[in-house]
Amino acid sequence: MAVTENRGGRSGTYAVAAAAVAVVTGLGLAVYVYLEMVDLAMLYLVAIMVAAVRGRGPALLAASLSVAAYNFCFTPPRFTLVVADARHLVTFAVMFVTGLAISTLTERLRRREAEVREATVRARSEELRSSILSVVSHDLRTPLAVILGAATSLRDPASNLDAGGREELLDTVVQEAERLERVLANLLSMTRVETGLTPAREWVPVEELVGSALTRLERILAGHTVEVDLERELAVSVDPVLFEHALVNLIENAVKHGAPPIAVRARRRADEVEIVVEDSGAGLPAGTEDAVFKMFARASSAPGVGLGLAIVRGVVEAHGGRVIAEPSDAGGARFRLTLPATPQPAAAPEAMADDERAAP
Amino acid sequence: MTGEQIILVVEDEPQMRRVLRTTLDGQGFRVIEAGSLADGMRAARDTPALVLLDLGLPDGDGLELVRWLRGWCRVPVIVISARGREADKVRVLDAGADDYLTKPFGVAELIARIRVALRHSAALGGPEEPVVEAGPIRVDFPRHEVTVDGVAVHLTPIEFRLLALLARHAGQVLTHRMLLREVWGPSAIEHTHYLRVHMATLRRKLEVDPARPHWLLTEPGVGYRLRDPGRAAKPT
Numbered sequence: 001m002a003v004t005e006n007r008g009g010r011s012g013t014y015a016v017a018a019a020a021v022a023v024v025t026g027l028g029l030a031v032y033v034y035l036e037m038v039d040l041a042m043l044y045l046v047a048i049m050v051a052a053v054r055g056r057g058p059a060l061l062a063a064s065l066s067v068a069a070y071n072f073c074f075t076p077p078r079f080t081l082v083v084a085d086a087r088h089l090v091t092f093a094v095m096f097v098t099g100l101a102i103s104t105l106t107e108r109l110r111r112r113e114a115e116v117r118e119a120t121v122r123a124r125s126e127e128l129r130s131s132i133l134s135v136v137s138h139d140l141r142t143p144l145a146v147i148l149g150a151a152t153s154l155r156d157p158a159s160n161l162d163a164g165g166r167e168e169l170l171d172t173v174v175q176e177a178e179r180l181e182r183v184l185a186n187l188l189s190m191t192r193v194e195t196g197l198t199p200a201r202e203w204v205p206v207e208e209l210v211g212s213a214l215t216r217l218e219r220i221l222a223g224h225t226v227e228v229d230l231e232r233e234l235a236v237s238v239d240p241v242l243f244e245h246a247l248v249n250l251i252e253n254a255v256k257h258g259a260p261p262i263a264v265r266a267r268r269r270a271d272e273v274e275i276v277v278e279d280s281g282a283g284l285p286a287g288t289e290d291a292v293f294k295m296f297a298r299a300s301s302a303p304g305v306g307l308g309l310a311i312v313r314g315v316v317e318a319h320g321g322r323v324i325a326e327p328s329d330a331g332g333a334r335f336r337l338t339l340p341a342t343p344q345p346a347a348a349p350e351a352m353a354d355d356e357r358a359a360p
Numbered sequence: 361m362t363g364e365q366i367i368l369v370v371e372d373e374p375q376m377r378r379v380l381r382t383t384l385d386g387q388g389f390r391v392i393e394a395g396s397l398a399d400g401m402r403a404a405r406d407t408p409a410l411v412l413l414d415l416g417l418p419d420g421d422g423l424e425l426v427r428w429l430r431g432w433c434r435v436p437v438i439v440i441s442a443r444g445r446e447a448d449k450v451r452v453l454d455a456g457a458d459d460y461l462t463k464p465f466g467v468a469e470l471i472a473r474i475r476v477a478l479r480h481s482a483a484l485g486g487p488e489e490p491v492v493e494a495g496p497i498r499v500d501f502p503r504h505e506v507t508v509d510g511v512a513v514h515l516t517p518i519e520f521r522l523l524a525l526l527a528r529h530a531g532q533v534l535t536h537r538m539l540l541r542e543v544w545g546p547s548a549i550e551h552t553h554y555l556r557v558h559m560a561t562l563r564r565k566l567e568v569d570p571a572r573p574h575w576l577l578t579e580p581g582v583g584y585r586l587r588d589p590g591r592a593a594k595p596t
Contacts, residue, residue, distance in 0.1 A: 181464055203553045205560050207571050212578035214571070228571040241446055241581040264571075345553050 010057075017051035017058035021065040025073060032074065040074050041091045045098055052102035059099035067092045139183045143176035150176075186307040189245050193314030199239035201319070203345055206234040206266045206273060213247035214264075220252060225261040234266055234273050237342040238319050246315040247275075249308040250335050254279040258332055273341045278334035289325040312337075364390045365478065368408035370400035370425065371440070372418050380412065383467050389474075400425050404435070410477055411437045413457070415448055423452050430456035434484060436477035440465070446581035450535050453582070459532045460582075476531035476588050492527040494575050494589040497566055499527045506566075513565050518543060522558055523566075523586075526576070531588030533579050559584060 024047040028040050044066040051062030071081055075088045083089060150169040153159050161169070207230050214221065214228070236243075254262045258279025266275045284292060293313040312335070316323045321339035328334035367389045369380050374395070381391045392408060394400040397420040404411065404425075411429070415422040426437055439452050439460040449460045458477050461470060483489065492499045496509040506513045506523065515523065521543045526534060540549045548554060559578075563570035577585045 177464065203556065205556055207560060207563075208556060208578055211563075211571055211573045212580050215573065215577055226572075228569065230571050244580040344557065345551075 013051075013054035013058045014061055016054060017047075017062040018065060020047035020050045021062055021069055023047070024066070025069045029073060037074065037088075040070065041095075044070055044095060048095055048099045049102055052099045053106045054103075056100070056103040056107065059103035060096075063096045063099040066095050070095075140180065143180045143183075146176045147173050147180075183307075185245070186249075186311055189242060189311045190307055190314065192242065193311060193318055199242055199315075199318050201237045201239055203235055203237055203342055204240050204243075206230055206236060206275065207232075209236075209238070209240065209243055209247060210264055210266065210275075212240075213244050213251060216244070216248055217251055217255075220255055224255060226251075227261055227263040229263070229265045231267040234268060235342050235344060236273050236319075236339045238339070239315075242315045243319070246312045246337075247277075249312050250277040250337070253277075253308055253335075254281075254333070257281065268341055269338070271341055272338045275337045275339075276334060277337075278328040278332055280328070280330050280332045283327045283331050284325055284333045292325055293323070364388065365409035366390045366392060366406065367474070368392045368394065368400065368403050368406075368411045370394045370397070370403075370411065370417065370422065371414040372396065372416070373414070376414070380470075383470070384474075387471055397422070397425055401428060404429060407433075408435060410474060410481070411435055412474075413437055413439050413452075415439060415441045415445070415452060423448075423455055426452055426455045426457050434481065436481045438473055438477055449582055450537070453533065453535045454537050472588065473531075480529065480532065488528070492530055492589075494527065494530055494586050497575055499523060508566055515562070515565065518558055519562050519565070522555075523562060526584060526586040530586045533583050533585045535583040539583065555584075 021044070024043045028035070028043055032040070048059065048062045048066055052059035068081070070091070071083060071088070072079060076084055150172045154161070154166060154169050154173075210228065210230060214226065251262065251264065254277055258281030260280065262277070262279045264275070264277050266273060268274075293309050313323050316337055316339070319339055321337060323335060323337040326334050326336065367384055369377055369384075369391055371377050371380065371393075372395050377393050377395070381393065384391050392403050392406060394403045395418075397417045400411075400413070400417075411425075413422045413425060422439065426439075429435060429437065436459075437457040439449060439457045440463055441449055441452075441460060442463045453460060458480070459473050461473055488501070490500065490502050492501075498507045498510075500506070501524065504520065506515055506520065522539065525539060525542055536552045536555055537549045539555055540551060544551070544554055559576060560570070563573050563576050567573045567575060575587050577587055579585055
């Protein structure tokens with residue numbers, strides 16, 4: 001809309017209006033002898049229309065200039081601003097009315113467009129809200145139901161459980177509670193990413209990020225082979241908490257949906273750091289490489305929250321990076337994440353500190 | 361452990377208090393409960409051996425209790441707080457709390473943290489241990505020497521100071537700010553990248569696989585922790 005345009009843009013639209021009138025006047029002067037007065041007036045209307053779609057101001061300017069030029073150059077007596085024939089006054093009026101009408105219509109159209117855009121944004125957040133509701137109702141209720149079932153059965157004296165049965169139910173309670181924890185952690189990160197919170201970026205070596213993700217997954221990874229191959233001295237500028245969560249989700253996804261061995265690699269590619277997590281499973285079904293990152297997408301075979309990979313994409317994109325899924329060389333699934341590389345902030349901590357304080 | 365030690369639980373959720381009381385009773389501790397900041401302050405006068413503190417209390421922030429306690433005593437405080445509140449954890453640790461646990465947590469983890477905090481508090485004031493061992497890593501303070509599996513490792517003065525701090529607090533988390541202040545001085549507390557660079561070189565010198573650290577653990581958004589040797593003598 002005209003109001004929101006910057007100064008340069010606004011004066012540009014006025015220049016267009018003036019130029020359109022000038023072009024029409026030049027053209028009119030060239031072909032004047034072959035045309036009727038009405039045809040000339042039509043030419044000016046074209047110039048006014050061109051200006052009017054750029055806003056009301058340019059429309060009025062073009063109409064005024066057109067009236068002046070038409071009157072001065074063409075209406076008899078020519079090369080004066082005197083109007084001999086009152087019918088020409090009607091022409092002038094038509095020029096103004098056309099300019100105003102078109103610019104009003106254009107502005108109304110623009111406003112509608114803005115409204116539609118706003119409505120789309122609103123619809124998207126509505127979609128997010130209903131998606132979250134569906135997680136809350138399904139992904140939270142299922143483990144809760146299992147926990148409640150197991151716990152009441154454990155308490156019920158009539159259930160006649162043997163030691164093995166009790167053990168099994170208790171394990172179920174713990175596992176499902178842990179699953180609830182993961183759902184909540186994912187919801188929390190998703191909300192942070194979706195509400196557009198700026199990540200609190202810090203300079204972090206990739207080795208530290210991968211290391212802490214692997215430590216967090218220690219229990220889940222027990223018994224799985226994980227090959228880790230990180231180029232030295234790689235670092236990125238990320239929110240360590242959010243980014244660790246994204247890495248945890250990627251590796252967890254490889255464990256849950258892929259097959260060992262799982263590989264985590266990182267290397268520099270030009271100005272970027274590429275982190276790859278791949279597994280040796282059956283790979284992603286063709287054509288789903290993009291869909292896996294959608295909220296609530298999930299492999300039908302495995303239980304879990306359809307949020308894990310959506311968080312990965314959300315976090316990576318919030319940091320100005322990209323993540324894609326593709327088949328690995330061995331046919332498994334490979335997730336490739338790229339982020340701008342960040343050089344180490346300038347400082348020589350060792351030297352500085354040793355100057356300040358003597359070694360103990 | 362000396363007799364029946366008292367643990368003060370400051371937590372406003374009655375269900376959480378019930379679980380903690382039952383669990384800690386079963387471990388041979390005596391539990392005093394407080395549901396608010398004011399109750400917590402009153403109960404703290406009974407000189408508990410340790411305080412378990414929830415941060416979101418109905419009448420104020422648990423941080424206030426930590427500040428108040430640190431005004432007159434060294435009783436170990438373990439903060440229990442929800443995930444995603446890293447900034448809160450850092451504030452309360454910097455104010456003098458000894459460790460934190462993220463809700464929800466397993467009982468084994470809780471008991472382990474309590475034992476570590478009690479051990480450190482029992483050692484407080486006494487002579488400092490000349491040697492700390494964490495798995496294969498051995499820090500000899502008087503001789504200024506570090507070995508891994510008996511093999512001497514050369515550390516720079518900064519690396520030694522960093523490791524020494526973590527070893528003195530083995531099993532407990534130390535925030536970025538604490539480590540930076542102690543190792544580099546108060547003017548460096550914002551320069552977390554100093555810390556990250558030197559933690560990386562320490563891991564290269566001490567860990568079998570620095571990308572899968574077993575001893576020098578990262579607590580994302582909070583700080584670092586040397587794994588408690590008492591619990592993890594054998595890597596699994």
